[in-house]
Amino acid sequence: MLIITLLLLAIGLGIGGFFFITTRASLVMNEHRKQRLDSHVYWIYRSPWLIWLMDRQFISSVILLFQYHRLVKMVLAPACARREGKRILQVSCAFGNFTQKLAACYHKLGEVFIFDIMHSEVRHTNRKLAANKDHGGCCFFQGDAGAMPFQDGIFDYVVSFFLFHELPPAMKQKVFAESLRVLKPGGIFVYGEFHKPDSPLVSTLSGLYFWIFEPYARAMWSWNPSAELDPREWRIKREKVMGGYFQVVSLERLPTPAPESVAVICPLAA
Numbered sequence: 001m002l003i004i005t006l007l008l009l010a011i012g013l014g015i016g017g018f019f020f021i022t023t024r025a026s027l028v029m030n031e032h033r034k035q036r037l038d039s040h041v042y043w044i045y046r047s048p049w050l051i052w053l054m055d056r057q058f059i060s061s062v063i064l065l066f067q068y069h070r071l072v073k074m075v076l077a078p079a080c081a082r083r084e085g086k087r088i089l090q091v092s093c094a095f096g097n098f099t100q101k102l103a104a105c106y107h108k109l110g111e112v113f114i115f116d117i118m119h120s121e122v123r124h125t126n127r128k129l130a131a132n133k134d135h136g137g138c139c140f141f142q143g144d145a146g147a148m149p150f151q152d153g154i155f156d157y158v159v160s161f162f163l164f165h166e167l168p169p170a171m172k173q174k175v176f177a178e179s180l181r182v183l184k185p186g187g188i189f190v191y192g193e194f195h196k197p198d199s200p201l202v203s204t205l206s207g208l209y210f211w212i213f214e215p216y217a218r219a220m221w222s223w224n225p226s227a228e229l230d231p232r233e234w235r236i237k238r239e240k241v242m243g244g245y246f247q248v249v250s251l252e253r254l255p256t257p258a259p260e261s262v263a264v265i266c267p268l269a270a
Contacts, residue, residue: 023042074192078190088110091159095124116141119142169219190251234252235252
């Protein structure tokens with residue numbers, strides 16, 4: 001029994017050490033890259049090998065406390081309810097799991113644009129979608145989501161799935177502002193994220209987890225940029241999941257006279 005206990009403890013410490021090194025410790029090592037836009041990106045999203053290793057549905061489910069599928073459905077619900085002829089933008093594709101579900105929903109009915117700062121993530125997601133011909137037709141862009149190369153008001157929907165908790169404070173605000181800027185009148189921006197739990201015990205435990213592994217995540221407990229939006233221009237809806245541990249926020253730009261149609265040129269996929 002003692003041997004089993006020690007073995008489980010060693011495995012737990014090993015897994016914890018791996019995630020610590022590839023997340024928080026990687027930010028310390030990236031200090032010399034401060035002048036680069038991607039200096040905040042964890043190694044776990046940089047290395048093609050680490051991306052391949054971590055791209056497992058079970059891992060995503062565990063990190064999101066087995067609420068992954070529920071949260072994905074909530075974030076995609078507005079966009080997938082009305083998709084024909086619509087144009088949708090995903091800000092950050094990570095390992096491409098969410099992107100697969102988005103592409104499956106929009107296949108042959110609308111246009112899907114994927115934007116990410118990391119070439120490794122863009123390439124991984126592109127290959128994953130290409131393996132399934134039903135998911136083809138997505139346009140990939142690599143660059144700074146805080147200054148996207150799109151004209152104002154050209155997307156019907158903008159979605160983001162657990163991106164903001166990995167961004168430094170100033171970058172959070174820039175990406176949020178850009179996501180709203182490219183949204184059409186009548187369009188909807190939906191994002192899923194962490195939220196301060198209702199339970200003090202869960203707050204303490206999750207706060208400790210964020211302090212060790214996700215230094216920017218705890219800011220989500222108090223970060224509420226939608227509070228600054230004019231209610232005459234925006235319809236805001238916030239749903240809490242699992243005792244407030246997660247949140248799904250929907251921001252609808254209230255309709256105004258529609259602008260002329262704008263063509264978006266899709267570059268060759270990476």
